[in-house]
Amino acid sequence: MTPDAQDSPSVGDEKLTVDLEFDLNGSPERHSVPTSTTVLDLLRNNCGKRGVRGSCERSVCGACTVLIDDVPVAACSTFAFEIDGTRVETVEGLAAKDGTLSAQQQAFRECGGFQCGFCTSGMLMMTTALLRENPEPDREEIREWISSNTCRCTGYEMILESVERAAQLGRTPQANGEPQ
């Protein structure tokens, strides 16, 4: 039974479910889920986006970072009802349909911006949001943004280099055109 197919709980005449419509990585999505469903649950269990990682579940570690209308958000601490009518982006939407990596993904691969990879999807989404906000961030601004997320492997130096490289790649024509 898929989560969408479960019985709708209710209290009296009040349904405890909410109907949602949103855009996910360029495709329309419609779901009916319990009101307490988080975006993390929705994206992983209902939409199959397993690149959205669950970890601290307190909005602290950033592994679950997704973009909602271009803004980085902790999917673990956002209710699904809040993304009704919005545009949601996950790490699965970064690469081009032909598999060409985005500038951020290329940069992280070039610079070794990950080891175990658990935090990487969140780091990539923070990088995407940062470079949309400012295509030419300095090291201090990159540090400020990336400090929102936790990496237990790299010591951050190579992540900072990856973001700088992504900004550099973004300023040159890329197959995927991201970031712009």
Place this chain on the structure above:
Amino acid sequence: MRGQKLGAGLIAQNQSALPPFILYRPTSLPEAVDLNEQHPEAVMAAGCSDLVAQIREGYEPEVVISLQHVNELRSISHEDGVLSIGSMVTHHAGSTSPDIRAFMPALATAWGSIATVRIRYRGTLGGNLMARRFRYELPVILSALNGQMHFQASDVTTLPVSSLWDRDARSPGILTGVTVETGSLLWYGYERSMRPVSTVALAVRRQAGAGITVTAVCGSEYRQPFVLSHTAAATAISDLDPVAVGAVLASQLPDAAGDFTGTAEYRRHLVGVLSSRLLARAAGYQQK
């Protein structure tokens, strides 16, 4: 979560354990007020970062009213020497607001220093205050400025931000915003370099008759903020002795400010150091 609340001990985190609730999504303040009157037990949802955390900690709201689409709560204005900030203004919007940057740049700087980039995009003024968590910083930042909270029910109720912990958890209506009087404000600053042990927000105001009042608010992780105040017969900030005033403020900190992360005596020392540091900065720059 519910299992933990029932004393089940350490259990695997399972988001499906979050209890569902009746959800209302009003699109105007009158509609939200009406819903709140129909459901006085309802909890208001702003950015939801803290509400999700509370539910994971065992809170089980039966009714949630989301203020996400009540756009009139997102306004910021400065008129007649009063800065008004709507309760749904996010930390990001507040700290980058042209009005706040123009009339109270130090408040914008302080606001932009809390949490992380991602949380600042999501967290709101109202959520930060009404969560009533000791460790959250806007109660400290705004109490020093003598910020006033405005609640809308059938009537409007106004309460100082510093009174957040003076009453039970039930709010007298929907928090619509906070106002700060800027006309008499000479200087404002916030020190969080010793967080989470101690933070200090400090405001210097000119008194209506004569003299200058220094208000410092001491925040920490596990104790509610304490408001400390000193009025001196001075005409300019540069007339104040930062170390002496810092010592007077620190001496007002009660023994209740101490906890296992720092004794009251240690916190008094920190408040003295941080307050005098802020006052020295104030005397040097004389800006709001």
